[in-house]
Amino acid sequence: MKHGTGYGLINGQESCPAAQIRRMACDAYIVPAVLGSKGEILDIGQKRRTVPLAIRRALILRDKGCAFPGCRKKPKQCDAHHVVFWANGGPTALYNLALLCPFHHNLIHHTEWEARMRNGLPEFIPPAFLDPERKPRRNLLHRQGKEAA
Numbered sequence: 001m002k003h004g005t006g007y008g009l010i011n012g013q014e015s016c017p018a019a020q021i022r023r024m025a026c027d028a029y030i031v032p033a034v035l036g037s038k039g040e041i042l043d044i045g046q047k048r049r050t051v052p053l054a055i056r057r058a059l060i061l062r063d064k065g066c067a068f069p070g071c072r073k074k075p076k077q078c079d080a081h082h083v084v085f086w087a088n089g090g091p092t093a094l095y096n097l098a099l100l101c102p103f104h105h106n107l108i109h110h111t112e113w114e115a116r117m118r119n120g121l122p123e124f125i126p127p128a129f130l131d132p133e134r135k136p137r138r139n140l141l142h143r144q145g146k147e148a149a
Helices: 018-028 053-063 102-110
Strands: 007-010 014-017 033-035 041-044 079-082 097-100 114-118 121-125
Touching: 007 018, 014 018, 053 079, 053 097, 079 102, 097 102
Parallel strands: none
Antiparallel strands: 007 014, 033 041, 079 097, 114 121
16 A cells, blocks of 8 residues: 555455555545555554644744645644645654645645655645646745845
8 A cells, every 4th residue: 555556444344445545544644554455464654644743833933834836824724734644654853754734635635746755844746737837935024134045
């Protein structure tokens, strides 16, 4: 399931693509588990999805609000987003987190926008239909007077 292939069962009955199940797990704050044919646990997601206070404070200092380009939402209006999705094994670590408001958090999870980290800062890659070159973008609004590479 790590590569988005295969299927899984919901409530032991409904078959869904693995990628869809991972998105649902992330959105629902649950720990995904891979079971063998006899119901034995073969793999279980990371134990801690929630962001500890110290990491959240560092995230606020770095991002200063929603990291999505052009968004003005303040840190208190944002959640910590795992750039490499937690359900895909992404660590709960500053180098893998970005502040996102609920609207942009949903956008990243449910559209073709992509997030990545570069030089310690989050950047966002638009879908090809918006930008055929898919040029990465950063939110410069929270970095007044600072160079944003």
